[in-house]
Amino acid sequence: MDPLSTLLDGARARGAFVLRTIQTPPWSVQVRDRAPLSVVAVLRGTPWVVPVAGDAVRMEAGDIAMMRGPDAFTFADDPLTPIQVVIHPGPRRTTAAGAELPEAADTGVRTWANGMRTYDDDSADGSSVLLIGKYRGPGEITTRLLGALPPLLVLPRAAHVESALVSLLAEEAARNEPGQDLVLDRLLDLLLVAMLRTWCTRPDADAPAWYRAGGDPVVGPVLRLIHGDPSRPWTVGALAGQTGVSRATLARRFTALVGMPPMAYLTGWRIDLAADLLRNSDATIDSVARQVGYGSAFALSAAFKRARGISPQHHRDRM
CATH class of the missing domain: 1.10.10.60 (Homeodomain-like)
Incomplete structure (x- = not known):
């Protein structure tokens, strides 16, 4: 096996967290769940991702971001929008001041909205739809793989060919059938492999020396x-x-x-x-x-x- 295959062979999601979220402006969600690795695909809208260190990056529909834990990161309609929701391990949601938030209203299977929205609603109000996948437990991602990744990696739509995988993961996230958790785990693994293979082959990538x-x-x-x-x-x-x-x-x-x-x-x-x-x-x-x-x-x-x-x-x- 080549080194990249060996490295990725250790990536195994087990009960991965997969969620679609629909956010209507103004919105800002900071994630402090300490997940070792998160993948976020933009299905609609132009949200910003704001890392703890470094510049905010504006994303567009079709872009995919990868965040390496345990550092926090924020997604928002604008980097200047005050943080409204904080995601803690669990996941548990609070306000920026720490007040517990009630469970989100049911807007569909594995779907969370900050208002009474559905995925098919008209997007003229500037709402964003994000598809989130998280590796949650230790051992799902190998030590060396995490060490090889930058804290934030954003792949523009034009730079990759994973759109079919993203679409399939989004479709499966909305289903609730026998074996669904396993399907989502393997799709997230495939998306991770495709992203890293694309990133490593880009001429501007700071890929590991090996x-x-x-x-x-x-x-x-x-x-x-x-x-x-x-x-x-x-x-x-x-x-x-x-x-x-x-x-x-x-x-x-x-x-x-x-x-x-x-x-x-x-x-x-x-x-x-x-x-x-x-x-x-x-x-x-x-x-x-x-x-x-x-x-x-x-x-x-x-x-x-x-x-x-x-x-x-x-x-x-x-x-």
């Missing part, structure tokens, strides 16, 4: 070997032998393109895998250690402490 290095005839195969079989006792010599170059050539080329030596990259990948396994499985620490290329729980613990500053058990307990 992704840009994936097309190199020497470094690319080495990355695939590391990602495909992290438990193998790799050395620079063994990796170089697989690609037909000298150890010095591989070390120099890998460091220049990826930003670190091959063994440092391998260690980082193993620790990230171990962190996710400790968080998402009941496997013993010794079993996790062997899955990621360490001979014992003691060896993994030593490497984990050097990389993360805490023991594997402490990491698991904290999760």
Whole structure:
């Protein structure tokens, strides 16, 4: 598997939060639910997304935004509109002052409106319709994937081809049939994969160095070997032998393109895998250690402490 496929293979929504929201001006909703990753597609209107840090971005119908948690973000009809609703974990809604808000009136399956509106209402009043998808639990998104993403990513409609997926997710969000949660989970996963693939291939994207290095005839195969079989006792010599170059050539080329030596990259990948396994499985620490290329729980613990500053058990307990 190529590094991007390996990275995205760990993205698995489980009971994802999917909602259509219809907002009539003036409106401003700040999201503080600490979800690890949120995806928002604009179905209608021209809302603004305002990150905690950085400039506000105006979006149009067909645009898609991705927000990396746990930072808060705000969607509004205008960046200057005072915050009216705050979304907390749960989700729980309050006013900006903290007063609890009653449950929203039923405006359809998985639909919330700030007024008595429906999706088919005339939009002459400037209302916006947003489709929201959220990965809610730890382990649904891998540590390394979150680390590779910018806090806010907006893909204009002209820059991607996911419109069919967005339309299908919007249609399924309005249905309530057996197995619906699973359908929504997988559609959100597909949309995430399509978005990240589009973003990484854009010339102006600040894609991770390992992704840009994936097309190199020497470094690319080495990355695939590391990602495909992290438990193998790799050395620079063994990796170089697989690609037909000298150890010095591989070390120099890998460091220049990826930003670190091959063994440092391998260690980082193993620790990230171990962190996710400790968080998402009941496997013993010794079993996790062997899955990621360490001979014992003691060896993994030593490497984990050097990389993360805490023991594997402490990491698991904290999760």
